[in-house]
Amino acid sequence: MTNLPPRDHKAAPTILVGVDLGLPNFDGGLEELGLLAQTAGLNPVARITCKRKAPDSALFVGSGKADEIKLLATQLGAIEVLFDQSLSPAQQRNLERHLELPVNDRTLLILEIFSQRARSHEGKLQVELAKLQYLRTRLVRRWSHLERQSGGIGMRGGPGETQIELDRRMIGDNIKKIKERLVKVKKQRQTQRRQRERRDAFNISLVGYTNAGKSTLFNALVKARAYAADQLFATLDTTTRQLYLGEAGRSVSLSDTVGFIRDLPHGLIDAFQATLQEAVDADLLIHVVDASSPNFTEQIAEVQRVLGEIGAADIPQILVFNKLDALEIEQHPLQLVDHYDLAGVQTPRVFLSAMSGEGVPLLRQLLANAVGVEVAAVNETP
Incomplete structure (x- = not known):
């Protein structure tokens, strides 16, 4: 358990709770939940984690841990408790009665952020x-x-x-x-x-984990003014612009889409099917990765999983390892363009900084090459 200094005295003091059930990708530091909470306007004041073989059917964390949460909430003046996992309606109701505080879960938090944005x-x-x-x-x-x-x-x-x-x-x-x-x-x-x-438009969609820098890269490529910020889910609505690739001598259609996240509620995947359809119908996906994140491999896997769910797993990709400027010098790659093993497929990869512009011309060249291959294939079709 780690107490956190309040960031915003106007925001609701909130306790974050995570339960390690032995599943992969458990966020032991609750870092992502904390960012989500702050994005929604909450003020995380403490984080509590515990290990269990299985969730308690009544209180998810068990009565002993629930008593600990209640005591800590009283000491810190917390007025809400937020769980990193999804709670059943019964567990949520029982926890609220036990803690005498509003209790919400990760699913509702993401829904609230989407509602705001x-x-x-x-x-x-x-x-x-x-x-x-x-x-x-x-x-x-x-x-x-x-x-x-x-x-x-x-x-x-x-x-x-x-x-x-x-x-x-x-x-x-x-x-x-x-x-x-x-x-x-x-x-x-x-x-x-x-x-x-x-x-005869060639359609390219930007996809990636939330806060990987998709909108910043979109703006750098098409000189647009799409909203971009260093926060989760800064962009929810699809934006499409024409991108002229001088290297290929033609324009392509470029779309910026909503970011993915671990445990994205299935209801949101279904509800955003129309928005994500831009990715499904794309000729090429630019998969943007936050190269500075220590969890980038898990984030890549999560994006691939969601792409599979919406029927976009077989669309060709170019991997963009963004935020090169956030890496230490010793972490910089020996070459900015190489290949990455993506589910057994050697996928073109480019390192760049959408913020500074370093490496962006290399991406444009990769895009031009991809468009050229597509055009050649069409011309060869009898």
Whole structure:
């Protein structure tokens, strides 16, 4: 357990909790959860980790550790507890009763960040869908009034229908409406893609772990002003611009997409299917990696996993090891362009700094080469 100095006295003092269940990629320092919490406007004041063979069915951490969390919250004035793993509705409800504090999990935290950051109409619809799908299973969490009957003459709902049943039905209706609206948005995107295809467009999508520097690289390549910041999920909405590659003598379509993260809620993957469709339909993926992160191999694996889930695993990639400027001199590679074994495939890799511009011309040359190979293949097709 490590106490943390408060970063923002206006933000809610929060205790972070992680449970090591012996699974790979356990974040023993809760570093990523802390960054997520700060991104959402919370103020982590302490971190607690423990080991268990399996989650406690009632309190996830067990009663002894729950008592320790409650005591620490009282000592530090924490007003919320945040778990790095997903909690079941029952575990969340039991923990709140035991701790007498609001308890949330990683899934809701990511949903909240997405809700804060979505700007486009499509993005807001997708976030709302994911939040409703999450909420539908948790209506019993805090609201005892939901147990009262609401049926009868002059009341909405059938006779004897409880408030929770009514709320679930209303949420179900809203989910249906949002899905119908997203279908229309998806059709509009398909129309736009067909128009690009008729123009013989070559489509490139930037993908990668959140905060790897995708938007900074996007801006460096197309001289755009897409929002970029040193924080998780700075970009949620897909931005597409034309990129002229003088080396290939043609323009390509370049899209910046939402970043991936460990344990991304499945509801978000489903809800953002329309946005991630840009990656699915790409001719080439620029997989941006934070070369300065000690966990870059795990982050690459997570991106590959999500790409597999959305049907984009077989699209050719160029690996960009970004943030060269953040590496110590002795960590710099002997050459800026080489190959990296990506799931058994020797994949072109370039080291660069999107911030300083070092290595960006080398990436442009790799992109031009990829476009040239594609054009040659098309011309050879009988």
